[in-house]
Amino acid sequence: MTIDAHSSGRTSAPADQRLIYARPEVLADRSTHYCPGCGHGVIHRLLAEVLTELELPAHTIAVAPVGCAVFAYDYLMVDWVEAPHGRAPAVATGIRRVRPEAFVLTYQGDGDLAAIGTAEIVHAAARGERITAIFVNNGIYGMTGGQMAPTTLLGQKTTSSPSGREPSLMGYPIRITEMLAQLPGVTYAARGSVADASQIGKLKAMIKKACRVQIDGGGFAIVEAISNCPVGWNMTPQESLDHLRGPVARAYPLGVIVDRTGAAAGPQAGSQPAGGPAAPGSAPVQPEA
Ligand SMILES: Cc1ncc(C[n+]2csc(CCOP(=O)(O)OP(=O)(O)O)c2C)c(N)n1
Ligand code: SF4
Ligand SMILES: [Mg+2]
Numbered sequence: 018m019t020i021d022a023h024s025s026g027r028t029s030a031p032a033d034q035r036l037i038y039a040r041p042e043v044l045a046d047r048s049t050h051y052c053p054g055c056g057h058g059v060i061h062r063l064l065a066e067v068l069t070e071l072e073l074p075a076h077t078i079a080v081a082p083v084g085c086a087v088f089a090y091d092y093l094m095v096d097w098v099e100a101p102h103g104r105a106p107a108v109a110t111g112i113r114r115v116r117p118e119a120f121v122l123t124y125q126g127d128g129d130l131a132a133i134g135t136a137e138i139v140h141a142a143a144r145g146e147r148i149t150a151i152f153v154n155n156g157i158y159g160m161t162g163g164q165m166a167p168t169t170l171l172g173q174k175t176t177s178s179p180s181g182r183e184p185s186l187m188g189y190p191i192r193i194t195e196m197l198a199q200l201p202g203v204t205y206a207a208r209g210s211v212a213d214a215s216q217i218g219k220l221k222a223m224i225k226k227a228c229r230v231q232i233d234g235g236g237f238a239i240v241e242a243i244s245n246c247p248v249g250w251n252m253t254p255q256e257s258l259d260h261l262r263g264p265v266a267r268a269y270p271l272g273v274i275v276d277r278t279g280a281a282a283g284p285q286a287g288s289q290p291a292g293g294p295a296a297p298g299s300a301p302v303q304p305e306a
Contacts, residue, residue: 041069043094050088054254056211056244056261057085060153061092063221064122068095071228076120078112080105083133084126085160086153095122103134106141109148120231121148127168128158131193138197145202145236149227152194152239155246156265163249167191170268175249190268194241198275204235206274210243212261216271223273235278243269 030036040046044065051058068074077095081087083102090097100108105123113121130138130152141148157175158164164177168190172181182190198206205227209220220242227238243265245257252260 041065043069043074045092045094047092049092051085052246052248054245054247054257055085055159056155056242056246057089057153059211059217060151060220060242060244061089063217063224064124064151065093067221067225067228068093071225071232073120073228073232076118077122078116078119079122079124080109080112082123082125082129083160084129084158086124086126087160089124103129103132104137105129105134106137106146106148106150107134109150110141110144110146113146113148120228122228123148123150125150125152126159127152127154127156127166128161128164131167131191135193138193139200142197142200142203142237142239145200145204147231147234147236148238149231150237150239151224151227152241153244154241154269155244155249156190157246157249159246159249163246163251167193168269170264174251192269194239195274197237197239200237201277203237203239203275204277205230205238206241207239207276208241208243208269208271208274210261210266210271211245212243212258212266219271226276230278233278241269243271 044062049058068077074095079095079097081089081097081099082105098108098112105125109121109123112119154168156166156168156170158166162176165175165182165187169175169182170190171184174181178187194206194208197203207223209223210216211220223240227240230238243261245261247254247257250257250260
C-alpha cells in the first residue's frame with residue numbers, strides 16, 4: 018500500500034496488492050497529543066485492533082483516567098466515561114451494575130492506578146468485578162511533570178526524587194499486578210511491554226485474552242503494559258526503549274502472572290443488576306461470530 022492509502026484509512030487493497038496494514042475504524046484518524054515515542058499511542062492502537070477483532074466497539078463502555086491518557090476518548094471511538102483521579106475501577110463497577118450486558122474497559126496509568134486509586138483497584142479486583150483493566154506502567158507521573166510514582170525504579174531520577182529514588186526515604190517500587198493476582202476474584206493478570214515489535218505482539222495477545230475473560234463471564238482481568246515516557250525519563254525515544262527492555266523489564270518481569278480461566282468460578286460481582294434478578298440481555302456480551 019502507498020502512504021496515501023494509509024492516511025486515507027483505506028481498508029482494502031487493489032487486486033494486485035496485498036493489504037498489510039489498515040487503521041481499525043474505531044481508531045480515530047487524527048494526530049495525538051502524546052509526545053514523540055510515547056507508549057500510550059501503541060497501546061491505544063492495540064486496543065483498537067483487539068476491540069475490532071472481537072467485534073466489541075458497539076458494546077464497549079470505557080473509563081478514562083487522569084494522566085496523559087486523559088484524552089483517550091478522543092482516539093478510541095467507543096463510549097467513554099471520564100473518572101476522577103484514581104476512581105476508574107469504581108466508575109466501571111457502577112457501569113457494570115447498571116449495564117450488565119456492556120463490555121466494560123478501564124485504562125489507567127501507574128500514578129492513577131497504583132497511587133491515587135490504590136483502594137479502588139484493590140477492591141474492584143477483590144470483588145472480582147467483571148471488567149477488563151489496562152494498566153500503563155511508565156514508572157512516573159508523566160502528565161504532571163515527571164514526579165516519582167510508586168512504580169519508579171530504585172535510583173531513578175524524577176522531578177521529586179532528583180538524586181534518585183532512595184528506599185530508606187521513598188520506599189520500594191510496588192509490583193501491584195502481582196499483589197492483585199493473589200486475590201481469587203482476579204481471573205487473569207499479565208504484564209507485557211511496548212519495547213519492540215515482538216513484545217508488542219505478545220502484549221496484544223494478553224489484551225485479547227483479558228477481553229475474552231470478560232466476554233466469557235469471568236472475573237476481574239488486568240493487563241499491565243510497561244511503557245516508556247521519554248520526556249519524563251529525560252531520554253530520547255530510542256534510549257527509553259532500551260531502558261524499557263533492560264532495567265524496567267528486570268524490575269517488572271514480563272508474562273502471565275495468574276490465569277484462573279480454567280478454574281471453576283462462582284458468580285462474579287456485578288453479573289446481574291444490583292438488587293434484583295438478571296434483566297433480559299444481562300448475559301455477558303457475546304459478540305457476533
Ligand atoms: C500539579 C498537579 N498535581 C497533581 C495532579 C493530579 N494528577 C493528574 S494526572 C496525575 C499523574 C498521573 O500519572 P499516571 O497515572 O502515571 O499517568 P501518565 O501521565 O504517566 O500516563 C496527577 C498526579 C494534577 N493534575 N496537577
Ligand atoms: S509525558 Fe510521558 S507519558 Fe505523557 S505523553 Fe509525554 S512521553 Fe507520554
Ligand atoms: Mg505514569
